[in-house]
Amino acid sequence: MSSALSTLCLHCGMCCDGTLFTQVPLRPPEAEALRQRGLSLAVKEDGTAVLPQRCAALEGLCCTVYEERPEACRRYRCQLFNALAEGEVSLEEAKGVVDTAHAKVDAVVGGVGSAEGGRGPAMRQARVAAASLTLAPETRESLAHAEVYLDQHFRGRFRRSG
Ligand code: SF4
Numbered sequence: 001m002s003s004a005l006s007t008l009c010l011h012c013g014m015c016c017d018g019t020l021f022t023q024v025p026l027r028p029p030e031a032e033a034l035r036q037r038g039l040s041l042a043v044k045e046d047g048t049a050v051l052p053q054r055c056a057a058l059e060g061l062c063c064t065v066y067e068e069r070p071e072a073c074r075r076y077r078c079q080l081f082n083a084l085a086e087g088e089v090s091l092e093e094a095k096g097v098v099d100t101a102h103a104k105v106d107a108v109v110g111g112v113g114s115a116e117g118g119r120g121p122a123m124r125q126a127r128v129a130a131a132s133l134t135l136a137p138e139t140r141e142s143l144a145h146a147e148v149y150l151d152q153h154f155r156g157r158f159r160r161s162g
């Protein structure tokens with residue numbers, strides 16, 4: 001990975017911290033390797049293991065299992081990453097997009113009144129509350145704005161997992 005791309009991801013972390021996704025699919029050998037490292041996994045109804053997000057392997061904005069990260073993590077490239085890789089945006093522009101995304105997510109975090117665990121867990125809390133119609137209207141609006149921005153610049157059609 002080029003240093004500009006690495007700088008961008010170390011400025012962002014949203015594909016690992018639970019902001020964008022709730023889980024990463026794992027192949028059985030990957031699940032076994034992560035278990036051996038002491039990471040707790042979740043098991044879906046069909047018996048397959050997944051890596052819940054915020055990822056337990058994330059320290060700050062760094063992946064502590066980077067060389068052995070799952071295939072789904074290796075393959076994932078968000079739209080902003082691709083735009084920087086293709087020279088469609090500069091590093092400064094891309095970092096600005098991340099800053100805007102963080103600000104939109106932080107508006108949601110403030111609305112749920114919990115920064116414990118960081119942005120990802122707060123977004124999950126907000127999504128659950130929105131689904132059960134218990135989220136305050138202004139926070140629901142902040143959540144909707146954040147989701148649109150995240151889809152527009154990060155998730156798009158390249159969803160790694162829910
Ligand atoms: S969401 Fe994109 S820019 Fe952010 S860390 Fe993941 S790949 Fe990098």
Ligand code: SF4
Pocket residue numbers: 015016024055056057058062063064065066069070073
């Ligand atoms: S294993 Fe590493 S790359 Fe994959 S979600 Fe966790 S921190 Fe991110």
